[in-house]
Amino acid sequence: MHSTVLAATPAAETTMSAPPFPRPNFSTAVPKSALFSKLEAFLPQIERENKSLAKAISDGEADKFNIEVDETDTEKPVIQMDFALGVMGDKDDDDSGSEEDIPQDIQFKVQSPNTSIRLTPPSSVQSRPLIQELN
Numbered sequence: 001m002h003s004t005v006l007a008a009t010p011a012a013e014t015t016m017s018a019p020p021f022p023r024p025n026f027s028t029a030v031p032k033s034a035l036f037s038k039l040e041a042f043l044p045q046i047e048r049e050n051k052s053l054a055k056a057i058s059d060g061e062a063d064k065f066n067i068e069v070d071e072t073d074t075e076k077p078v079i080q081m082d083f084a085l086g087v088m089g090d091k092d093d094d095d096s097g098s099e100e101d102i103p104q105d106i107q108f109k110v111q112s113p114n115t116s117i118r119l120t121p122p123s124s125v126q127s128r129p130l131i132q133e134l135n
Contacts, residue, residue, distance in 0.1 A: 053065065
């Protein structure tokens, strides 16, 4: 069995350390793109507008900048959509092959409009605190 020891020589190091690809030159500046130029022009404009908006709001003129729709104007056409809240019957995927099971009309079980959602409060007996201080 032979064991070979390779010694590093200065000549071997210089030939081995050369990169396989030429290194890119980072000393030259990358040219600005059109998008970057537009962004540089836009950022100062938005900064000015944000400052003027903050000043107007602090002066009490916030109503000028309200983006909510004013619903008092009834002359304009309005699209009104009414949705029913209900429960549809659930079916398993096993039953999907039968033609008889497919309803022709979707029927909803309408809940009473006076029904409200109530959360039950926790019981008055508390077992122990969730956070406990240790000294």
